[in-house]
Amino acid sequence: MASLHHSMEPYVADSQLNSNSLATHSSLEIKINQLEMETTPMPNHGEAGHQVVGVGPPSNADNGISLTWEDLWVTVPDAKGSRRPIIQGLTGYVQPGEVLAIMGPSGCGKSTLLDALAGRLGANTRQSGDILINGRTQTLAYGTSAYVTQDETLITTLTVKEAVYYSAQLQLPNSMTKSEKKERAETTIREMGLQDSMNTRIGGWGAKGLSGGQKRRVSICIEILTRPKLLFLDEPTSGLDSAASYYVMSRIAKLEQREGRTIITSIHQPSSEVFGLFTNLCLLSSGRVVYFGRANATNEFFASNGFPCPTLQNPSDHFLRTINKDFDEVTHQLVEVQDIEQGLKGKRATEEVIEILVTSFKSSDGYQEVKRQVSEICKWGGTGSSLEKSRSHASFFTQCLVLTKRSSVNMSRDLGYYWLRLAIYVTLSLGVGTIFYDIGSGNSSIQARGAMLMFIASFLTFMTIGGFPSFVEDMKVFERERLNGHYGTTAFVVANTLSAVPYLLLISLIPGALAYYLSGLHPGFEHFLYFDSVLFTCMVLVESLMMIVASIVPNFLMGIIIGAGIQAVMALGAGFFRLPNDLPKPFWKYPLQYIAFHKYAYQGMYKNEFQGLTFPSNQIGQRGMITGEYILKNEFQVEMGYSKWVDLGILLGMVVLYRVLFLAIIKIVENVKPAISKFKSVKPKQKIQVMETPTATPIHMN
Ligand SMILES: Nc1ncnc2c1ncn2[C@@H]1O[C@H](COP(=O)(O)OP(=O)(O)OP(=O)(O)O)[C@@H](O)[C@H]1O
Numbered sequence: 001m002a003s004l005h006h007s008m009e010p011y012v013a014d015s016q017l018n019s020n021s022l023a024t025h026s027s028l029e030i031k032i033n034q035l036e037m038e039t040t041p042m043p044n045h046g047e048a049g050h051q052v053v054g055v056g057p058p059s060n061a062d063n064g065i066s067l068t069w070e071d072l073w074v075t076v077p078d079a080k081g082s083r084r085p086i087i088q089g090l091t092g093y094v095q096p097g098e099v100l101a102i103m104g105p106s107g108c109g110k111s112t113l114l115d116a117l118a119g120r121l122g123a124n125t126r127q128s129g130d131i132l133i134n135g136r137t138q139t140l141a142y143g144t145s146a147y148v149t150q151d152e153t154l155i156t157t158l159t160v161k162e163a164v165y166y167s168a169q170l171q172l173p174n175s176m177t178k179s180e181k182k183e184r185a186e187t188t189i190r191e192m193g194l195q196d197s198m199n200t201r202i203g204g205w206g207a208k209g210l211s212g213g214q215k216r217r218v219s220i221c222i223e224i225l226t227r228p229k230l231l232f233l234d235e236p237t238s239g240l241d242s243a244a245s246y247y248v249m250s251r252i253a254k255l256e257q258r259e260g261r262t263i264i265t266s267i268h269q270p271s272s273e274v275f276g277l278f279t280n281l282c283l284l285s286s287g288r289v290v291y292f293g294r295a296n297a298t299n300e301f302f303a304s305n306g307f308p309c310p311t312l313q314n315p316s317d318h319f320l321r322t323i324n325k326d327f328d329e330v331t332h333q334l335v336e337v338q339d340i341e342q343g344l345k346g347k348r349a350t351e352e353v354i355e356i357l358v359t360s361f362k363s364s365d366g367y368q369e370v371k372r373q374v375s376e377i378c379k380w381g382g383t384g385s386s387l388e389k390s391r392s393h394a395s396f397f398t399q400c401l402v403l404t405k406r407s408s409v410n411m412s413r414d415l416g417y418y419w420l421r422l423a424i425y426v427t428l429s430l431g432v433g434t435i436f437y438d439i440g441s442g443n444s445s446i447q448a449r450g451a452m453l454m455f456i457a458s459f460l461t462f463m464t465i466g467g468f469p470s471f472v473e474d475m476k477v478f479e480r481e482r483l484n485g486h487y488g489t490t491a492f493v494v495a496n497t498l499s500a501v502p503y504l505l506l507i508s509l510i511p512g513a514l515a516y517y518l519s520g521l522h523p524g525f526e527h528f529l530y531f532d533s534v535l536f537t538c539m540v541l542v543e544s545l546m547m548i549v550a551s552i553v554p555n556f557l558m559g560i561i562i563g564a565g566i567q568a569v570m571a572l573g574a575g576f577f578r579l580p581n582d583l584p585k586p587f588w589k590y591p592l593q594y595i596a597f598h599k600y601a602y603q604g605m606y607k608n609e610f611q612g613l614t615f616p617s618n619q620i621g622q623r624g625m626i627t628g629e630y631i632l633k634n635e636f637q638v639e640m641g642y643s644k645w646v647d648l649g650i651l652l653g654m655v656v657l658y659r660v661l662f663l664a665i666i667k668i669v670e671n672v673k674p675a676i677s678k679f680k681s682v683k684p685k686q687k688i689q690v691m692e693t694p695t696a697t698p699i700h701m702n
Pocket of ligand 1: 076077086104105106107108109110111112113122124125
């Protein structure tokens with residue numbers, strides 16, 4: 001308690017200001033006091049910033065994670081074809097039991113720094129410099145740390161309670177009982193102040209549910225459930241009011257204090273209370289470090305450079321306003337500067353102020369101290385624990401079970417996933433059923449049967465791409481959860497397959513039955529069953545194909561176009577629009593006809609329909625009957641060397657192949673991505689390291 005207050009000393013003026021306003025809300029004040037009482041003492045963050053930095057490992061280093069980075073550069077391609085640096089030679093560290101805040105104006109590189117440290121930079125970026133975990137090079141991705149990103153990727157159809165509880169079941173070890181997991185989920189929800197929204201659905205487009213700030217808190221809940229050793233938070237308080245920000249951040253900070261966790265958070269505009277929770281501050285401007293050191297010594301650093309925080313102003317507001325140059329061209333505003341020794345006041349352009357601060361920091365003892373601390377950590381870091389590849393301890397079976405349940409609930413509540421398709425399928429099959437109503441057994445019914453079965457096997461299954469947008473949303477959630485190590489890829493694929501089966505059965509059974517019996521296709525239930533099995537398998541196949549597309553092209557508009565294109569090409573070369581013997585040999589006949597699942601669907605359905613039936617011949621002058629086998633062989637040029645069951649077997653084999661391919665693509669991407677990032681981690685060319693020095697603006701002394 002004492003040290004908590006101590007850490008907030010430099011902000012007394014602002015705290016008083018805030019507490020005055022809080023006094024009008026007595027219940028709020030009581031809550032804050034309660035929180036402070038609950039808060040265990042803060043670690044000693046030092047008296048005067050840089051000068052007081054502990055030498056040697058912290059007591060909890062053995063279990064915790066120390067992260068250091070040295071001369072870190074990140075570049076992206078620019079319009080001229082060269083590379084633009086967005087992070088420029090940063091050096092810093094964070095240790096167990098510390099909260100490092102990354103602050104700076106919008107676009108200064110906070111998220112990029114977090115992404116670089118968490119090993120999640122985009123494909124077009126290049127990184128150089130050393131990032132070490134406990135003094136060792138380790139790949140930080142896929143389940144090695146928890147990361148609350150800026151965008152909310154949550155399952156919108158679940159309630160808060162469901163989302164957090166499912167996550168608890170997936171992430172918490174099997175050694176915990178169900179009720180313990182439930183309790184942990186509920187406690188975490190309460191800690192994030194979401195108890196009143198427990199049964200509210202998260203909501204997304206078209207269905208409003210939680211507010212933006214509440215969704216943020218759900219995301220945080222999910223990531224802190226397991227009390228991760230290393231936690232990254234990208235603007236956790238955006239969308240929250242100041243009191244909520246304080247509660248949320250103090251709960252997160254509690255993790256750090258009690259359990260020696262390592263927390264790195266970017267933050268936009270912390271109140272003085274929130275600022276008081278940070279151990280260290282990394283202040284950035286255009287990717288360069290303006291200040292790195294004890295958060296409570298920042299004021300002193302600014303004051304010593306001639307930019308003291310005005311009385312009654314929130315220090316973090318002051319820091320950001322001093323270094324924000326985005327609006328200079330519009331406002332022509334100058335920053336007030338004080339010459340402390342001579343007691344003179346003047347004004348400078350923001351660009352110049354930033355240059356002064358950056359240069360001053362680089363030549364300060366504080367910077368030397370940061371570098372010394374980094375090399376200290378690297379020396380003793382080898383004694384610390386390493387990050388396990390996956391934090392998930394629920395067994396594979398539990399993961400499959402929970403994911404299947406969660407996915408089923410989502411599918412049942414998301415209208416676009418299956419219900420809308422069912423409605424359209426029913427409409428379409430009524431259309432097919434009425435157009436081909438009572439198809440009869442005349443010679444003309446041969447072509448009609450062929451056309452109808454082709455339509456069902458290609459166009460009814462084609463419509464399965466309608467569920468693609470919902471699936472892309474699923475993939476986004478999967479990507480986030482997978483990166484944070486909630487469960488394995490195989491469990492996701494198995495669960496997705498299992499949960500989809502009942503719905504696909506439903507949408508193949510009802511429309512299939514309507515079309516089949518209205519038109520009066522081959523009589524006999526076993527024939528209907530085969531027909532429906534092919535329809536069902538084709539739908540699973542198209543879903544599997546779309547999953548592969550989604551894993552390569554996560555953009556849903558592009559995905560739909562690509563998926564539709566692939567299917568159209570397959571249907572074209574499957575042997576109906578052009579008979580198999582007439583297909584041009586290169587490409588269309590070999591290999592396309594054999595790759596296209598439509599070929600096996602048509603042939604299976606045709607064999608099922610025509611074998612065992614006879615039709616009157618339409619040859620002039622020829623009276624008599626022709627057999628179904630004759631039609632299959634001569635009219636549709638169907639391969640008669642194997643039975644319809646082989647066609648169905650090939651289709652089922654394709655389903656397995658597509659799903660395995662989907663799994664393989666995800667696994668390859670997971671393994672290849674970090675390797676590519678490592679390969680691309682090269683020193684940027686020297687020329688981009690040379691920073692342009694802005695032309696000095698004369699000081700206008702009063
Ligand atoms: N992959 C990328 N390709 C191209 N430019 C990028 C990439 N990532 C980041 N940038 C650019 O780098 C700069 C810093 O972006 P970043 O998202 O890190 O800023 P930020 O400080 O987190 O901003 P905000 O506070 O608004 O979220 C921006 O100008 C952004 O456009």
